[in-house]
Amino acid sequence: MKIKVLQHDPAVHLPQRPGDPTPVSRNLDPLMHPFSRARERTRALNAAKMDRMFAKPFVASLEGHVDAVEVMAKQPGSLTTVASGSWDGGLIVHHLARRTQLFHAAQAHKGKVSGVCFSREDRLFSCGVDRTVKAWNTESTDPDALSVYNGKTPFNSIDHHNSDPLFATASNIVQIWDETKTSAISNLSFPTSAETIKAVRFNLSETSVLASVGTDRTFTLYDIRTGKAERRVIMQMSSNDLSWSPTFPTTVLLASEDHNLYTFDIRNLTNPSQIYKGHVAAVMSCDWAPTGLEFVSGGWDRTLRIWKEGRGHNPEVYHTKRMQRVSSALFTSDARFVLSGSDDGNVRIWKAKASERLGIVTGRERAAIEYRESLKERWKADQQVGKVSRFVPHDFDSCPSSDMKQPATHAQGSLPGKQTQAHHVGCSTGQGREETKTHTGWRRQAQGRAPKSCRYRADVAHTTDFCIHYPGQHIPFRMRGVSVAVFVLLIRRHRLHTSPHFDNDLRPDMLMAKLTVPPTSEEIVVSIPQEHVLLITFNRPRSLNAMTPQMSEDVARVMAWFEDEASLWVVVITGAGRLFCAGADLKAWNKNEQSGKPQHPDTIVSQLNGFGSISRRESKKPFIAAVNGGAYGGGTEMVLNCDLVVASNDAKFGLPEVKRGVVAIQGGIPRLVRLAGQQLASEMLLLGSTISAEDARNRFGFVNVVVPPSDVLPTALQLAEQIVNNSPDGVQSTKRAMLLTTKHDNEGTVAAHVRSAESLDQLYGDNIKEGLKAFGEKRTPKWNNPGIRTKL
Incomplete structure (x- = not known):
């Protein structure tokens, strides 16, 4: 008789090794598990709640500075070494694991330490407003610097080359230094830029490329191989810091004054690749994680925010009651922690993941953590799970919604909220409730920033739109339910001027892309600083912008295009360097005379538009001259044909043609006689005398405004803006x-x-x-x- 018996292998149902869990047999048929999705959703909701329950991001505070921490830098190749500099000139190298000081120089600089960086040989470099760069040996207890490099202007930033013994500094220009030499080996600057540079950074992969941001709202790319600036982008508001992506060499991150962060691909700078919105005050610092998947930012809203790359909203927000404005933010080299340096003088260590458990994690714990993370990612679109993940506490709930701020085009101003206790938030765009209709909420938020005289409650709530004026731009500012005293405090803090709201539909940095500008040589720079305004810059500063035939042809093409372009209503003409225009290039003129090819009178008369295609041009569109340093010869003749003239207080004007055996025949003589009369005009025409800007305004009458040299171009753009506001x-x-x-x-x-x-x-x-x-x-x-x- 044959009997069939079920036989089971005991090894299949027993742990393979001591300590392993007992194997469990499961039927994976979906019909046998009708409630699997509901069960998984419940687990995802519990995982999100547990993430909030165990969210304790604060780790430690590193003390030692007696003033605000301004800058920080991490040592390449080290997970624990970080340097920080403060406003009192102190310099400290911290050991994060032991939370001790490896090096401390109490008076490294006279004044603020504005930049720190490490070299590949682990030497520390620091720069300050005392116009010095110092190299330090952090492994020595000697408080004296190894080397001192002296500059002519205060330094604002410093960064070291990734492989070579070179470092770059930022002041009014970018300078490249060799560690073995005491003076800069190269000066880099954009031809038309004369403003202060805030930050400079070398690219991590393309080591010869570096970038800078400046107070003139520009982001500029340089190449140390060519020794010049390659490209420049003009933003709506200035940027305070930048950081190169460690995994995508062409991606750069900018921290802007308009409360936003921008990522650009340097291969196409027409538009930002992503805009990150969430801050409610100016963003002061930013830094990428080594993985390139996230970055950290800190700003004047007293918060530290961690962003996912490519996700422009819902950052992780850290803040404490004692932490003041964050001026420096940094990711550690292992991407597990972030650092913040703030005005209260502390360097704080935070977890990059707020609920992460520190210490040893077993394999089973790691598997459970990864499972919960996958559940939250799968169910993040669920209403309940997303609500827990994006929880906004009461103190941030009353902040103005971040969608009030329009990126770049309309940067809305707002006041930071009050932070009362140390905890972790996940702030999202539009998740906060509508701001209250009384002044109480705004009064509570403003108490941390405004003096006692400004802390009062107005009787009637109101909503007012203002426009903040920067040179050449309008930025709407919405004041909803905020006391007038607090608003005035904000205006005074930033030295702004206000007017009723003005709507501007186009970004100035995108206007060039919408028009087909005629090609020009490097001697003529054409730009559109604001809508309907064309800016022409003579770019021969070493030759005092003396006009060459090539420059004249370039200007003629640009002006002909300007006359036909209906979207351009006014042109501003200026010169790069220390002079507007020195007239004609006499060396080229002398060469023609010596070769027996003098200029025929009929040729001069046939040039209907005159010197530089401007001095005799009769255009229906207004011309504005921004004269820096002065103008001579044909340069003065061009100025005389402009409708409005803004001159620096050190500017000089002259028609010295009679001293060189030539005549001011390009239209300057009749215009000067009509303006000043024959006797006054004879001082310039017959004597060849030069006059000051004050005389040109008060006696001769062809200068409208006299301002300091730094205000010439901004004032000219303001006049252009007034013209554009008219029909x-x-x-x-x-x-x-x-x-x-x-x-x-x-x-x-x-x-x-x-x-x-x-x-x-x-x-x-x-x-x-x-x-x-x-x-x-x-x-x-x-x-x-x-x-x-x-x-x-």
């Missing part, structure tokens, strides 16, 4: 009438003007209707490009 049809028709007065008497001017094309465009165009309608509705008119007629 372009009205402006061009008026300009045509002004030109006709030099050819006709009063009656003839009126008769010729009313029949001109500009007058017909103004009379039958759309802008006259918009202006009258806006006046009746008591609003700001929105002008169209000139020349658009709806009725003939």
